[in-house]
Amino acid sequence: MTAENGNLYKPHIVTVTEVWEETPTIKTFRMVFDDPKVGDNFTFKAGQFGEYSVFGEGEATFCIANSPTRKGYIECSVKEVARMTHGLHLLDVGDKVGFRGPYGNWFPLEEMKGKKLMFIGGGIGLAPLRSLIQNVLDTRKDFDQVDIIYAARCEEEFVYKREIEEWKASSDCGLCLAVDPIPDQVCGDDVRVSFIPPILEEMKPNPKNRIVITCGPPIMIKLVTAKLEELGWPAEQIITTLEMKMKCGLGKCGRCNIGSTYVCKDGPVFTYEQIRSFPQEY
Amino acid sequence: MKMQKLSEDDIRAGLDKLSRETVVYAPMEQEGRLDFRKMEKGGEVELGARKTIMSAKKLFLPQAEELFSFKAGKHSVEMIDPPKDEEPLVLFACRPCEMRALEIMDKVFNWDYADFQWNERRARATIIVFACLEPLTETCFCNSLGIDSSRSDGADAIIYTTAEGFFARAHSEKGKKALKVFVGKDEEAPEFTTRDFPEKFNTDLQEKMMENFESPTWKEIAPACIGCGICTFVCPTCHCFDIQDEGGRRVRLWDYCTGADFTLMLAHQPRPTQYRRYRQKVMHKYSYYPTRFGEILCTGCGRCIDQCPQNIDFREVLKKCNRLAPAETGGEE
Ligand code: SF4
Numbered sequence: 001m002t003a004e005n006g007n008l009y010k011p012h013i014v015t016v017t018e019v020w021e022e023t024p025t026i027k028t029f030r031m032v033f034d035d036p037k038v039g040d041n042f043t044f045k046a047g048q049f050g051e052y053s054v055f056g057e058g059e060a061t062f063c064i065a066n067s068p069t070r071k072g073y074i075e076c077s078v079k080e081v082a083r084m085t086h087g088l089h090l091l092d093v094g095d096k097v098g099f100r101g102p103y104g105n106w107f108p109l110e111e112m113k114g115k116k117l118m119f120i121g122g123g124i125g126l127a128p129l130r131s132l133i134q135n136v137l138d139t140r141k142d143f144d145q146v147d148i149i150y151a152a153r154c155e156e157e158f159v160y161k162r163e164i165e166e167w168k169a170s171s172d173c174g175l176c177l178a179v180d181p182i183p184d185q186v187c188g189d190d191v192r193v194s195f196i197p198p199i200l201e202e203m204k205p206n207p208k209n210r211i212v213i214t215c216g217p218p219i220m221i222k223l224v225t226a227k228l229e230e231l232g233w234p235a236e237q238i239i240t241t242l243e244m245k246m247k248c249g250l251g252k253c254g255r256c257n258i259g260s261t262y263v264c265k266d267g268p269v270f271t272y273e274q275i276r277s278f279p280q281e282y
Numbered sequence: 283m284k285m286q287k288l289s290e291d292d293i294r295a296g297l298d299k300l301s302r303e304t305v306v307y308a309p310m311e312q313e314g315r316l317d318f319r320k321m322e323k324g325g326e327v328e329l330g331a332r333k334t335i336m337s338a339k340k341l342f343l344p345q346a347e348e349l350f351s352f353k354a355g356k357h358s359v360e361m362i363d364p365p366k367d368e369e370p371l372v373l374f375a376c377r378p379c380e381m382r383a384l385e386i387m388d389k390v391f392n393w394d395y396a397d398f399q400w401n402e403r404r405a406r407a408t409i410i411v412f413a414c415l416e417p418l419t420e421t422c423f424c425n426s427l428g429i430d431s432s433r434s435d436g437a438d439a440i441i442y443t444t445a446e447g448f449f450a451r452a453h454s455e456k457g458k459k460a461l462k463v464f465v466g467k468d469e470e471a472p473e474f475t476t477r478d479f480p481e482k483f484n485t486d487l488q489e490k491m492m493e494n495f496e497s498p499t500w501k502e503i504a505p506a507c508i509g510c511g512i513c514t515f516v517c518p519t520c521h522c523f524d525i526q527d528e529g530g531r532r533v534r535l536w537d538y539c540t541g542a543d544f545t546l547m548l549a550h551q552p553r554p555t556q557y558r559r560y561r562q563k564v565m566h567k568y569s570y571y572p573t574r575f576g577e578i579l580c581t582g583c584g585r586c587i588d589q590c591p592q593n594i595d596f597r598e599v600l601k602k603c604n605r606l607a608p609a610e611t612g613g614e615e
């Protein structure tokens with residue numbers, strides 16, 4: 001046995017070139033590789049993730065939230081919840097971050113070509129979808145109809161507000177925005193006050209030649225998939241990306257396991273058909 | 283077969299010499315605790331039938347291991363590789379179950395991505411195993427799982443203990459080299475076989491466990507488990523880890539799946555109750571790992587039985603798992 005590969009746990013250094021606030025607790029960071037050689041050779045596919053680190057605060061897993069068609073940088077959107085994400089939120093333009101990746105599998109873009117796509121996102125779950133949405137919109141003619149349904153607790157909690165405005169104005173995709181039906185909910189006229197399943201019930205999206213790509217809080221994914229199945233959707237046409245606690249991203253540390261599946265290697269992108277065969281522990 | 287015949291004195295004299303030339307880890311007692319320790323000055327190596335508290339895993343996957351250190355300024359980061367252990371290392375008198383454990387873990391550390399740190403330590407080590415011709419202690423059950431403890435083909439050398447002294451045989455060049463420091467003549471050795479252990483366990487549990495994932499019996503498998511993680515720390519095959527930053531260093535630390543933190547996320551806990559975490563531990567060893575890598579992630583060393591503060595006997599756990607039956611009512615609460 002030879003020790004041929006190098007230290008897999010040593011990240012590349014990237015520099016924050018832009019930061020913006022999405023919601024009061026979520027920020028998006030744009031970063032560029034310090035080593036131009038690494039940056040030039042860096043490729044990834046929509047759906048993959050990375051291990052990001054703030055030196056001194058540790059590492060955490062986030063998807064790459066921009067599309068591979070938008071080259072020269074990577075973006076991640078992060079909710080401030082604990083030590084590492086707190087440290088990340090303190091960073092500003094010019095600050096250094098560690099990045100390992102890309103890891104994991106990706107959305108089956110080739111299989112999606114020529115098909116109708118329906119994106120269903122909830123809260124910060126729009127981040128991995130955004131990578132694919134950007135990718136699809138950048139190569140729009142390869143796809144049939146594109147629809148986006150996006151929901152959050154309230155309007156303030158919408159991420160990517162800038163892009164949502166672009167999607168609204170564009171004829172490239174249909175857009176349906178929704179906020180939770182909670183007491184005293186205030187929102188714009190073009191935003192529905194509803195959970196997603198009733199919206200699907202109304203729309204009755206036809207599964208013929210169409211794929212749903214969904215990501216959001218686990219409970220939302222469960223209700224959305226249940227509703228779609230009720231509407232006659234085959235489980236293999238529903239694609240989602242799973243968020244499990246991860247550490248190594250390399251299929252070693254055992255954190256991300258669901259049954260014999262390594263989410264960091266075999267996923268994070270799965271069809272609902274695959275997910276249904278897992279032990280119910282995600 | 284001819285083997286190198288050694289007396290206890292030959293072994294002690296050889297070890298003495300070896301430990302002056304290279305780093306030797308061997309079972310030694312300190313404050314009543316038998317563990318693999320570095321032979322420096324003094325200290326007597328245990329050659330008899332006693333089991334170390336910790337497994338030899340720690341020499342290949344240290345409990346806390348620096349992956350690199352860093353100096354982070356406002357607009358600069360410098361990453362520094364940890365000092366390299368370049369000296370070869372001899373692991374002396376570990377048991378066949380320990381060797382099996384390393385071979386089993388070689389798989390996870392080398393599928394797809396090769397784990398540099400693990401492989402480097404494996405490559406650096408010369409492993410000399412002491413065979414077990416009968417259970418070393420009463421909690422041993424390697425043989426009950428089908429492991430032949432009279433051999434250890436993956437080890438660099440093997441030593442047999444008999445009433446007339448020791449017989450040593452090298453399996454590799456590294457082993458040959460290490461055995462050279464021991465004097466002693468080649469003699470015809472008897473044939474060594476392991477006396478069968480009292481119990482045999484069916485370990486073909488992959489499907490049974492998957493089919494009965496929802497069985498309420500899981501709640502009765504180890505209800506006393508308090509999730510302390512001791513079983514994992516002493517286990518030769520548990521390898522799950524965490525990565526954290528500690529004072530300018532990024533370190534990899536042992537972690538344990540019976541603890542609640544293992545999968546806890548911000549607003550989501552995939553394994554909210556203790557029996558689910560224990561089920562993960564058992565199924566990782568006897569279902570998921572075999573499915574993925576073709577080997578049971580357990581060698582029957584019995585350390586988890588020796589050390590569990592709740593007296594959970596993993597042999598009983600295995601027997602209960604063999605009796606898993608489908609849920610009558612189904613579903614988990
Ligand atoms: S040592 Fe015993 S109590 Fe502690 S986690 Fe293991 S089985 Fe549970």
Ligand code: FES
Pocket residue numbers: 245246247248249250251252253254255256257262263264265
């Ligand atoms: S994140 Fe470590 S094994 Fe998947």
